[in-house]
Amino acid sequence: MSDYAIVADDVSKKFLLGRRSSSLKDRLTGFSQANREEFWAVRNVSVEVPRGSMLGVIGHNGSGKSTFLRTLCGVFRPTTGEIRVRGRVTALLELGAGFHPELTGRENIYMNGSVVGLDRAYMDSVMDEIIDMADIGSFIDAPIDTYSSGMRARLGFAVSVQMRPEILLADEITAVGDIAFKQHGIARMKELRDSGTTIVQVSHNLSMMVEACDQVLWLQHGVTRAIGPSAEIVAEYKRVAATEKAGRMIESPEPVPKVKARKNDRRERAAQATARLVERDVRPDALQTVVSAAPGEAPAVGGPMRVVLDLDVAALELDGPTAVEVRIDIVGARGANTGLGARHDVELLPPSGPMQIAWDLEELPLVSGRYNLAVGLWPDGSGPQNPTSQSRSSPSAMVLRHVEFVVEASADDRLVANLGGSWTVTTSVDEVSSQQAS
Secondary structure, three states: OOOEEEEEEEEEEEEEEOOOOOOHHHHHHOHHHHOOEEEEEEEEEEEEEEOOOEEEEEOOOOOOHHHHHHHHOOOOOOOEEEEEEOOOEEEEOOOOOOOOOOOEHHHHHHHHHHHOOOOHHHHHHHHHHHHHHHOOHHHHHOEHHHOOHHHHHHHHHHHHOOOOOOEEEEEOOOOOOOHHHHHHHHHHHHHHHHOOOEEEEEOOOHHHHHHHOOEEEEEEOOEEEEEEEHHHHHHHHHHHHHHOOOOEOOOOOOEOHHHHHHHHHHHHHHHHHHHHHHHOOEOHHHEEEEEEOEOOEOOEOOOOEEEEEEEEHHHHOOOOOEEEEEEEEEEEOOOOEEEEEEEEEEEEOOOOOEEEEEEEEOOOOOOOEEEEEEEEEEEOOOOOOOOOOOOOOOOOOOEEEEEEEEEEOOOOOOOOOOOOOOOOOOOOHHHHHHHHHO
16 A cells, blocks of 8 residues: 555445435335435446556546545545545545635635645745636636636636645546646646646546546446556547447446437438348459458548459459449448549459459548448449449449448547648748749
């Protein structure tokens, strides 16, 4: 324990759902408790936080992150398990809580300092830094009840991080304020960690988790899904979040009924669209198609994609050399044309056997999701413009095949798709004018 500031051993927290009866009879007989349902917000979570390190806690809404944090700081008593903490704990669970509305911001700063045992000389030394970080200007000498919720939250964070905490437990404290405040807040958290403060931070800011945290705990439905190095856990969390089905109730294996009905309806329509595509396949056995980023890997947003076509020329039973156009079109999961694809002219020389054609794309301009790849060989370079609809007047394809593939979210989710293009940066209008004049 001497090397660890926090040790949580098999911690669980149970709540009772439902309305508590106010009847004296029900309370005496215990009936008011009998009709309430048990809900385990946190179940068998264990973690060790070394001194001077930062632990990030991630997970979807309702996964038990805040409950676990409140259990660590003593707001909730664990139902089962044990928590051992060594050091003075400062908890930032609700920024601005504890401020007196009739006192000014400056007066509240002094009051908060005195509550945790800091003298006025120290508070005077950090006052300018608190005011600068809170970014509330002259409002520092106005009553708190004149502040907006964002101003109050920023002041609460700025005060709390100056309280010389040994252990800091923070719940979404960088979620308020503009980008400058968030960057300042993250930098201050790093400074505290480097100075020896142990930090446990709950946040949906995944980039901050990777940048600042030593390890990350991933909670899902109240249990530990994974714990380990921040970059590794966050990358896996993003991958699962991009492909995981939505619409499930907390700690329930079944989807919400209305959501389930809508999802089933969408799934059925998509299946019908795919079936219509497959029904139009011509000689499907003559062409095998594999879509991948690398052997055994699925394509990712903005990453490479490779389509390999294995064509059995002999199975086409051609009379002689034939010029064809290979058409590859990317089709939405419901049969909608994305307008993306490629074309290539190839000459088939029967009675030769297998032929392999590969198409490599360096950067995939698609968002994550499910798609169909419409692959066709059309004689004389002809064929319908829309790969999802083949009119009666359109010439028949020699080979037409549709293959489903999945595009996963990339590790860097700042962009849904990289469109490329060119960039122009102008640093001075006068400079541009002088260049044009010359």
